[in-house]
Amino acid sequence: MNHGYDFPRQIQFANQEEKQEFSKFPTKTGRRSLSRSISQSSTDSYSSAASYTDSSDDETSPREKTQVNSKGSSDFCVKNIKQAEFGRREIEIAEQDMSALISLRKRAQGEKPLAGAKVVGCTHITAQTAVLIETLVALGAQCRWTACNIYSTQNEVAAALAESGVSVFAWKGESEDDFWWCIDRCVNVEGWQANMILDDGGDLTHWVYKKYPSVFKKVRGIVEESVTGVHRLYQLSKAGKLCVPAMNVNDSVTKQKFDNLYCCRESILDGLKRTTDVMFGGKQVVVCGYGEVGKGCCSALKALGAIVCVTEIDPICALQACMDGFKVVKLNEVVRQMDMVITCTGNKNVVTREYLDRMKNGCIVCNMGHSNTEIDVASLRTPELTWERVRSQVDHVIWPDGKRVILLAEGRLLNLSCSTVPSFVLSITATTQALALIELYNAPEGRYKQDVYLLPKKMDEYVASLHLPNFDAHLTELSDEQAKYMGLNKNGPFKPNYYRY
Amino acid sequence: MNHGYDFPRQIQFANQEEKQEFSKFPTKTGRRSLSRSISQSSTDSYSSAASYTDSSDDETSPREKTQVNSKGSSDFCVKNIKQAEFGRREIEIAEQDMSALISLRKRAQGEKPLAGAKVVGCTHITAQTAVLIETLVALGAQCRWTACNIYSTQNEVAAALAESGVSVFAWKGESEDDFWWCIDRCVNVEGWQANMILDDGGDLTHWVYKKYPSVFKKVRGIVEESVTGVHRLYQLSKAGKLCVPAMNVNDSVTKQKFDNLYCCRESILDGLKRTTDVMFGGKQVVVCGYGEVGKGCCSALKALGAIVCVTEIDPICALQACMDGFKVVKLNEVVRQMDMVITCTGNKNVVTREYLDRMKNGCIVCNMGHSNTEIDVASLRTPELTWERVRSQVDHVIWPDGKRVILLAEGRLLNLSCSTVPSFVLSITATTQALALIELYNAPEGRYKQDVYLLPKKMDEYVASLHLPNFDAHLTELSDEQAKYMGLNKNGPFKPNYYRY
Amino acid sequence: MNHGYDFPRQIQFANQEEKQEFSKFPTKTGRRSLSRSISQSSTDSYSSAASYTDSSDDETSPREKTQVNSKGSSDFCVKNIKQAEFGRREIEIAEQDMSALISLRKRAQGEKPLAGAKVVGCTHITAQTAVLIETLVALGAQCRWTACNIYSTQNEVAAALAESGVSVFAWKGESEDDFWWCIDRCVNVEGWQANMILDDGGDLTHWVYKKYPSVFKKVRGIVEESVTGVHRLYQLSKAGKLCVPAMNVNDSVTKQKFDNLYCCRESILDGLKRTTDVMFGGKQVVVCGYGEVGKGCCSALKALGAIVCVTEIDPICALQACMDGFKVVKLNEVVRQMDMVITCTGNKNVVTREYLDRMKNGCIVCNMGHSNTEIDVASLRTPELTWERVRSQVDHVIWPDGKRVILLAEGRLLNLSCSTVPSFVLSITATTQALALIELYNAPEGRYKQDVYLLPKKMDEYVASLHLPNFDAHLTELSDEQAKYMGLNKNGPFKPNYYRY
């Protein structure tokens, strides 16, 4: 199959190593899963999908079916429109944990701040993103949507969206050809031209940029959520080719803290328990990397009685680890004694075969950090080692002397593969996306130029404030006198841009 | 065979309420599951069984099959002897986490302290208990074994035991009739008479006591693990009918701490995550009861950022809660604000309909304490409330105004139903059982009378010491001078009986 | 009167070592300070006394002065009756933290449960014990009081008690002769014969026993608070010479937990900060002993970012340390790396010269456990080592190569010497003493025999319940149905005697 142009591959593979790794994967999986694994925040679908009762009996491709929703529309393509009712219930359950979006609907509904907005979106399609999409609709937008990942679509949810009138093109298990076909169907419509892009990964953005340059030029703004997508936007901007303002919502304070520190604090425990049933008390653990993810992992494991030490390359983070009560070591000093080795560095080959050879029998190895590069899993695929799959996502790698190392998720992200992302964290992300759309769509001429922007701090604060009711948290207001004393506006922003929360 | 006699029922139902509850259950389940739910420590099998690939296609009753193991013996009855190989691997994996038993095999193997012992056992039949049984064999015992629960047998493990020569009578999904038939087959053998009993629940003990009184009188000792079984033994003893020394291993210090404080500290998080994917940070939680289980739950939830308060009836435990940083409240003062209500009291009707009516939308309710009595689930089965099962073990109970309360495991034990028990905790229990058997079998005449005994503190300490190598923990030894100063034997016991660990 | 007899010495020195150590101390200090150091709970006076403005100019012995209080009585002997007003304010401030006693006054005042009681007491004389004494008076008792320690009396408080009518005989800086003279003045009065003894250390009890045997026989009960005193009572009882029921209040659950776990959790930090201003974050600390005191120390230090490991002789406590996240080591494995070495064993020579020689420069060594035996301080008094006192309670011991070890309180108890005991902890103790007096005084004939008793659990619970209002803690009451289900009286006791809190 020839999509004619090949630009995304050149951009998407950060370096030669990734490209080589890619080529080892069976073609059926395609490049999507590889590229998406870089985005920690967009990974909820894998595990929660497990609870779905998707009948996989029907092997007909959705592209070959004709389906009509109850209002007579057929401007969508999903697995099975009849699953809409089940999907609707899932959306309703998700709404309960995403009250910030519901409250945004209420606050902004009167004025319809997205009236006239024509949003084309490309994200995971799950109950939680459905709540986002339906919020955009409630605020006045017209939406067309497709999936950013060929595996993560919850078919029932896609059906429910289609039934409610959103033009959605997505199903679980798309081929690469399907993937681009779906994107194209979103953009390429008679009599409808997108003026806003909401993207997660950058594929939609590039499709529009390359295939429909005239549409691209008239877009008012792009909202991008993922590390990869943001990286691609900065590259475009650097190359002077970004003719549209774009908002990097990945690096908002609120989202960062929730995606990394708070979410990983819980998912490290969850992922380890679900895969290994290990008892944490008394276990000796080394956590490689003491950034936000490492801080979250260390805090949780220590709290449950593990004895945790840390490796770091950055002396400031190392000093923080000391002050937080974690011994800072080199991996080679401790690897023989450890019961668990957890990587959170964002780097590659942190755990090499040399270290794996020295681990003790029963040692658990997993990756919480980045892609699938941190543990050198390839080095374990040698003839003298036996791999034994003992559970889904759990392999025993067995040395000739009988030693077993327990490798989780084949070195891919544990939190992506073996635990779930709470709806509350997804609510933070989705609210941030919605606000960024509203901001870009309504910003007066000139506020944003053809560049990549961070979310204004005041909007970051607004996202946070919309989530406080979940905790019955009551904010204090500055008096006039206090605001003056502090030199602050009573409504924020409350901190300088360089403030470290 | 006529099981028509009814003595166990009279003893087993502690009170009228339980009897009534029993009668509501479908007869197929039978009384076993009800009575067993009282024992926290013997519940591992439920969830870990999930990973087994038991082919349930074969509907023939094992009692009607003829099977022979590779050595030509057919003195067993299991689902399918051909599953032995798979079961053997499971046992080997379990052995890795139960090194205390392996080390006991090594230390005691030379002297064969159980040479001549004829042990009849009735426990869950899982990979972990298989490690125990094979340890007893390694120490010189002959063993015949049956299951204490009609659902919990891991068929592959039973097959592996049968293949290795243990006379095991057990399969998953026995009828009540099967259950007693299996027990009888263990005891009633030509030319073999049990002289030790290892029981979990007391059914085997009672069967021998009632049906084979002459065997019972010649037994050297009984080792009983469960709360229920211990209760029945104390009653027998009180009634002057216990003609055999019995060891209550349920109340050993080590086992208690691990079953309650340390295990629940982890399983509360695990059980909640697996069922609800809830985020703990910022959640308002009330824990009813601040005993060991409550202490474990509170400590874990607080550590992950929940805001926890406690209810208590005992002022000493209440004061401990205060000093540990938990507000002590009455349930009615806080129930409207809570995101989760967790019971750990051992009491009944702690959460009544009155409280359930006042909970907020989305409140999670679960039981970590005792049986299924703490939450008045029966009160929720009224016409105006709708039950919606959203996942296995998770029901939404919906009020007329749309409010949903999320009830886990229908009010049964969360840790039993929705999380696993780590092998390490089971190792503590199994080692305690093995040592108790050795002690009773080898005790000189007169050390134990016809009564129920707690494990001697020195053996409790020995169980602990066998598990220290798992943590690479190095014990300090008293010098002669120090031992004299403290008035202690250098080998323990180190504490008086009334010491509060 | 002849103070020449020596019976207390024979009893008080537990063994030969203590006796030898005693003889090294200057005679001026006398044996009192040595013997008292064993009792952790009775040591508040040292540091809090520091805030007093005692004019030490007046060198006249109180025994040679004639003083009269405002009501014309001179049946007392204190430093200076004119200090009464200052002392009264101190007592009033203490009352604010001891609301349990005030509430006891209110609850029991109507019925005067101590009407007719003639209590002779020997305790530290501080604002807090004054609140106790005045509570006894409010409940109907007549009291005569003396000090159990020659240094700890707060003169102003003694004056206030004398002014209010209590016959108190005590001042700061008594000689040993003064000490016994004061005790005798309490007991030996025309027309007044004690019928209750409240003792802290056992000296008063022994004086009465030896000097006034006829009084001793008619005493209704003895309440003893200290480890030493309790030990002496058990010896008397064992020897068949205890003709009076005695209550061991030292080992009540509530008092034990507060004196050890909760109090040490705070005093370890306080003692270290006040003496050394050390920063805890990142410090490597070994805590010797993981009993209640060790648990408190470890918990606090870990919480503030120290990296803590533990030594233990008892495998059960060692296993607890593991599960709580502390590596269990031998001292010789880690001593070179440590920043602090803290002893909490109750043993002797835990830190020997051998270990001190291997400590690194700047290592802090202190004792939280027992007496002054845990660190072998004597071994440091050798010619090649230089001692440099850098602050009160802080010595630098300097090795020939310049290495400095920082020794706190010369190896005596840090919490006794360098931190304070909160009034709240003293309130627990005082309330326990008051209730024990009431119980013994009012017990029906035959409830208590000539033996040493632990406080009944129900009264232990009552002490706890009287302190709950301090925390605004609300206890839940059992319903009738629940009490029946649990087999409990609704008013307690709620736990069996062997319960481990």
Next chain:
Amino acid sequence: MNHGYDFPRQIQFANQEEKQEFSKFPTKTGRRSLSRSISQSSTDSYSSAASYTDSSDDETSPREKTQVNSKGSSDFCVKNIKQAEFGRREIEIAEQDMSALISLRKRAQGEKPLAGAKVVGCTHITAQTAVLIETLVALGAQCRWTACNIYSTQNEVAAALAESGVSVFAWKGESEDDFWWCIDRCVNVEGWQANMILDDGGDLTHWVYKKYPSVFKKVRGIVEESVTGVHRLYQLSKAGKLCVPAMNVNDSVTKQKFDNLYCCRESILDGLKRTTDVMFGGKQVVVCGYGEVGKGCCSALKALGAIVCVTEIDPICALQACMDGFKVVKLNEVVRQMDMVITCTGNKNVVTREYLDRMKNGCIVCNMGHSNTEIDVASLRTPELTWERVRSQVDHVIWPDGKRVILLAEGRLLNLSCSTVPSFVLSITATTQALALIELYNAPEGRYKQDVYLLPKKMDEYVASLHLPNFDAHLTELSDEQAKYMGLNKNGPFKPNYYRY
């Protein structure tokens, strides 16, 4: 010399309120202590000075004495040159905790990076700053020094510096006139012209700027540590009058974290204990403000068993408080129940009379945040309230109904007034200052313009790395391959400027 000019006052008083408050203070104290209270990091001297044996008998002003050191120099002015030996020992003890500076001396001594530097400095004069000064000398600098605070000078240390050849002009208890006289003596010297300024508060900088503009213009760089001083520099820069590059070391990452989060985590406990002996367990505490200081206070108090809630104005910080397990409330909702109220906002009038009126008896109120503005202490100086000083820094404010509120340090900073700053924290600051001096002095032409700069991240990392040996922390090094993958230099900097540690 005319001290009559008033420029510093115009700059230093941020607003009219401060000016008014100032006028209430006795003139002897002068404006210095007021202005200095704003700088948290420079406050060590107060409490540690307590251990000094300063003979205050000699009332002669140092300005009127003639003193000569052992080398014959008299180019200094201190209280008493004979105290030099005592001061030298203090410096040696401080060196033990400041090994980063010692190691800097070693690493840089060969190349003398400050050869030719003529540094005029104005800081607190304590053992710790003496270590800094002597490090600068060891690196090649010539130093003249004066005190930034009229009270904080440790006379013995000043003597030791003078004895060793540093021209120091400072003593404890200077008048305002003395203060400026000392500064002038540092700057105004025949044949010596400063080319570097190290300042703490900005007074020295302004003196040079105003009085010696020709010197000012030739200075190569200014290093400023305090909030106040930095504020003044930014104002100068904004006004276009800063003709010299200046380094703001106050806002370096390492210093900020240590001064605020880590230091306050310990000093909140220390300050409260030393003043009130309060028990933390079970206490209800509200912390106003959840910035770094608030985070440190909350974490420590929670760890010791207090029940902590938080007030916030910033929704992002409020959300962090929720996720960390602290209920976010408004002060008026909880103030009646609190045992302690702690301010950490940096704002004014956070605790007003209205709230103070509603506090319960015994409530402790203190300020950890900023200056003396947070608690409206002035509102308590009304006739109906009685003030009773019960200890140094502790006042009971008594309401007509007898209610007592316990006010610490009269609302000034608790950590400044009632606890100490560990040498380790001061070492971080001093090392940062030394490196900033080296950087500015050696920077190639053009690297720094006439502006205020933050410490380059790489130097921030270097400060951290110099302190890692204190914790025996071992940093991991990037491999070439890893550095390339991450796009980092192997020697750092390791993080982008916007990174939030």
